[in-house]
Amino acid sequence: MVLNTRIAAACATVTVIAGAADARDNVQVAGSSTVLPYAAIVAESFGENFDYPTPVVESGGSSAGLKRFCQGVGENTIDVANASRAIKQKEIDACAAAGVTDIIEVRIGYDGIVFASEIASNSFAFSAEDWYKALAAEHYIDGALVANTYTSWNQVNASLPDQPIQAFIPGTKHGTREVFEEKVILAGCEEGGYFHAMLDNGVDEDTAESACMAIRTDGRSVDIDGDYTETLARIAADTNGIGVFGLSFYENNTDKLQVATMNDIIPTTESIASGEYPVSRPLYFYIKAAHLDVIPGLKDYAEFFVSDDMAGEDGPLAEYGLVSDPELAATQDNVANEVTLGN
Amino acid sequence: MTRSLLNVDARTAKRNASEKRFRGYGLAAIFVAVLALIMLMTSILTAGLSAFQQTYITIDVALPEDQLDKSGVRDPAAMAKVTTIRYAKVLKQALLAQLEAEGITTTLSDKDVAKILSKEAAATVRSRVLANPDLIGTTIRIELLASGRIDGFYKGRVTMASAALDGNTSPEALQLVEQLAERGWVETKFNWAFLTAPDASDQRPEAAGLGVAILGSLYMMFVVLFLALPIGVAASVYLEEFAPKNRWTDIIEVNIANLAAVPSIVYGILGLAIFINFAQLNQSSPLVGGLVLTLMTLPTIIISTRAALKSVPPSIRDAALGVGASKMQSVFHHVLPLAAPGILTGTIIGLAQALGETAPLLLIGMVAFVREYPAAYTSDAGLFGEASTALPVQVFNWTQRADPAFVERASGAIITLLVFLLFMNAIAIYLRRRFERRW
Numbered sequence A: 001m002v003l004n005t006r007i008a009a010a011c012a013t014v015t016v017i018a019g020a021a022d023a024r025d026n027v028q029v030a031g032s033s034t035v036l037p038y039a040a041i042v043a044e045s046f047g048e049n050f051d052y053p054t055p056v057v058e059s060g061g062s063s064a065g066l067k068r069f070c071q072g073v074g075e076n077t078i079d080v081a082n083a084s085r086a087i088k089q090k091e092i093d094a095c096a097a098a099g100v101t102d103i104i105e106v107r108i109g110y111d112g113i114v115f116a117s118e119i120a121s122n123s124f125a126f127s128a129e130d131w132y133k134a135l136a137a138e139h140y141i142d143g144a145l146v147a148n149t150y151t152s153w154n155q156v157n158a159s160l161p162d163q164p165i166q167a168f169i170p171g172t173k174h175g176t177r178e179v180f181e182e183k184v185i186l187a188g189c190e191e192g193g194y195f196h197a198m199l200d201n202g203v204d205e206d207t208a209e210s211a212c213m214a215i216r217t218d219g220r221s222v223d224i225d226g227d228y229t230e231t232l233a234r235i236a237a238d239t240n241g242i243g244v245f246g247l248s249f250y251e252n253n254t255d256k257l258q259v260a261t262m263n264d265i266i267p268t269t270e271s272i273a274s275g276e277y278p279v280s281r282p283l284y285f286y287i288k289a290a291h292l293d294v295i296p297g298l299k300d301y302a303e304f305f306v307s308d309d310m311a312g313e314d315g316p317l318a319e320y321g322l323v324s325d326p327e328l329a330a331t332q333d334n335v336a337n338e339v340t341l342g343n
Numbered sequence B: 001m002t003r004s005l006l007n008v009d010a011r012t013a014k015r016n017a018s019e020k021r022f023r024g025y026g027l028a029a030i031f032v033a034v035l036a037l038i039m040l041m042t043s044i045l046t047a048g049l050s051a052f053q054q055t056y057i058t059i060d061v062a063l064p065e066d067q068l069d070k071s072g073v074r075d076p077a078a079m080a081k082v083t084t085i086r087y088a089k090v091l092k093q094a095l096l097a098q099l100e101a102e103g104i105t106t107t108l109s110d111k112d113v114a115k116i117l118s119k120e121a122a123a124t125v126r127s128r129v130l131a132n133p134d135l136i137g138t139t140i141r142i143e144l145l146a147s148g149r150i151d152g153f154y155k156g157r158v159t160m161a162s163a164a165l166d167g168n169t170s171p172e173a174l175q176l177v178e179q180l181a182e183r184g185w186v187e188t189k190f191n192w193a194f195l196t197a198p199d200a201s202d203q204r205p206e207a208a209g210l211g212v213a214i215l216g217s218l219y220m221m222f223v224v225l226f227l228a229l230p231i232g233v234a235a236s237v238y239l240e241e242f243a244p245k246n247r248w249t250d251i252i253e254v255n256i257a258n259l260a261a262v263p264s265i266v267y268g269i270l271g272l273a274i275f276i277n278f279a280q281l282n283q284s285s286p287l288v289g290g291l292v293l294t295l296m297t298l299p300t301i302i303i304s305t306r307a308a309l310k311s312v313p314p315s316i317r318d319a320a321l322g323v324g325a326s327k328m329q330s331v332f333h334h335v336l337p338l339a340a341p342g343i344l345t346g347t348i349i350g351l352a353q354a355l356g357e358t359a360p361l362l363l364i365g366m367v368a369f370v371r372e373y374p375a376a377y378t379s380d381a382g383l384f385g386e387a388s389t390a391l392p393v394q395v396f397n398w399t400q401r402a403d404p405a406f407v408e409r410a411s412g413a414i415i416t417l418l419v420f421l422l423f424m425n426a427i428a429i430y431l432r433r434r435f436e437r438r439w
Helices: A002-021 A036-049 A062-069 A089-097 A128-135 A175-191 A194-200 A205-213 A228-237 A247-251 A269-273 A298-306 A316-320 A328-336 B010-052 B076-080 B084-102 B110-114 B120-131 B148-154 B160-165 B171-182 B211-242 B247-259 B264-278 B286-310 B314-322 B327-355 B359-363 B391-399 B405-435
Strands: A028-031 A056-058 A080-083 A103-118 A138-141 A144-147 A167-170 A221-224 A242-246 A257-259 A280-288 B053-062 B139-145 B186-190
Touching: A028 A036, A028 A062, A036 A056, A036 A298, A036 A316, A036 B084, A036 B120, A062 A080, A062 A089, A062 A280, A080 A298, A103 A175, A103 A228, A103 A247, A103 A269, A103 A298, A103 A316, A103 A328, A128 A167, A128 A175, A138 A194, A167 A175, A167 A228, A175 A194, A175 A205, A175 A242, A175 A280, A194 A205, A221 A228, A228 A242, A242 A247, A280 A298, A298 A328, B010 B053, B010 B405, B053 B084, B053 B148, B076 B120, B084 B110, B084 B120, B084 B171, B110 B171, B120 B139, B148 B171, B148 B186, B148 B405, B160 B171, B171 B186, B211 B247, B211 B286, B211 B327, B211 B391, B211 B405, B247 B286, B264 B286, B264 B359, B286 B327, B286 B359, B314 B327, B327 B405, B359 B391, B391 B405
Parallel strands: A028 A056, A028 A080, A167 A221, A167 A242
Antiparallel strands: A080 A280, A103 A242, A103 A257, A103 A280, A138 A144, B053 B139, B053 B186
């Protein structure tokens, strides 16, 4: 008898655990660690002001988030993927193969990428060309690639201070790295005429681009695979260091960091919104349209995210460092009408 | 020289010297270990103890009906439509009124004055009003969180000099708060909310707490205890007492020893594949976390249980068998009770190890921003099925946040975790001292 009741209890436990795969009542979000703080701010406000539970927001990176997003449709998959870059065709195909065909793309605003150094050290006024010259592995000089021998900033550009070159840039797993390579290093390569010199000498465009974007590996440039907090710690330890940060991170640490100008433009939400400051990128999140009718609050969350109260110019996201999107109204319409990618 | 015990000959002197040297090495080793521990503890305690203090500002808030309940009928649904943005405006008015009443003048803009209060404050007032609609139209005296920078000023993290460079506060704001403090409106006191409140976003470090993380860790420990202990003990009793000694049991034994050394992240990958993708359990849930940690803890428990069973002298078994007990009776009536303290110690140490584990939880979605307290059981999500985080995960999360106030929170979370671990290890030691028998 005792044994029987025990078996019954064990069976009951199994049923209880098996029942775990039932309906989910909260929104699940994963993806970019750059978007994470914004998503957390929205999720927090959403939980406070709506009758739905606060969405669960995970980080892990844009690629990892989109990969999980594309695992399929169903309550056991995430509803929203945050990304600090646009979804790639490869990822759209992977999604479609798993049955995720209707994806709503939502651009929430722009994120500025800034260069900052220790507050007590020299101040810098960079151009993209300076960065290319300082960090490229090889320079194209007189028809040949020559290894980069610059060791201090004033060798790169006489107007820069005499300070050893030491840069802390995001590691290759970060979306920020791509933006840095394209909008700073490659742009500098083009500005300085190196890119065109290569093309003129018969180098094909792809090879020229990758030659431009190869970063030196002699220790003058250090990849940071962790977060901006790690970059900050490295700069605190090595005051010659110059780090790459998101604008919002810098704005929260203005007592420790000084920001460098780019083409004499100081990075602020205004100068980025107007496009004067060149290094910025759009931030997105992607919604699984098939989940809109299944997961309670998903649409409200998306609408709340892009509402003027949140993503608008005076909203908390802008206050935290998001550069609000001038075309926010169009985004709001897209979300309200559930316009999917490709439509 | 005559040989005598009183004269030390060369060989003895050499041996004595070598012993002395060895003792020196030993002491040096202990010194290094203690130094490392002291350094660790000092850095964590200096950074983290302030997390257990929090600064509050008391203000009298008028709750005007025309702003918070326009219809005037106290309809809960209509009142819930009034967002925290509206409440923040009400708070700003209240704060300005308070400054005027106290005769405090400032050069700050109204917007910057409002920034001395936490963004959480509006939510606090709103939930207070929604819980008690009769408050509308009255003025309530309420204690609200000061913003992270103001709090940091009272903890020494923010100074006038750093505030001058800081985009989020200013020396004027700090002076303003000091004037409020002189009049008794500002108080720094023990921060219970740090242990009970849920996590908060990057804009409100002052409101972030460990409530969800502690609950999540607790649920996971339940799962681990109720699965790993019976399975581990059954496996070890069988292997130790009943199983024949042959090649198969040898293979099993080697494998268990190997599993104990497998990096914990591997269990996370396993958990993702089996529990989430195959068994369709909820991601981010303490159930999945507990199951993964159970897998991780099992080898530890089996190994320590087997050691405890081995240490029970064979004479006990022989005596029981000699008076006619069956093998099972001898095990359950005599061997297991005598081995119990050792088993429990091993289990608690295994649990403590599981409590501090982060890596496997990364892969099953527990490294997340979660603000809802997970319920132990709901009919929707099942047992321990609601999303939650865990203590070590919260530490990991907070160290990545941009706002410097989270450094203190992260260290505070480490202190909390260490207290839990210390408590568990103390229980293990107590059980061993109290019940262990030596032969």
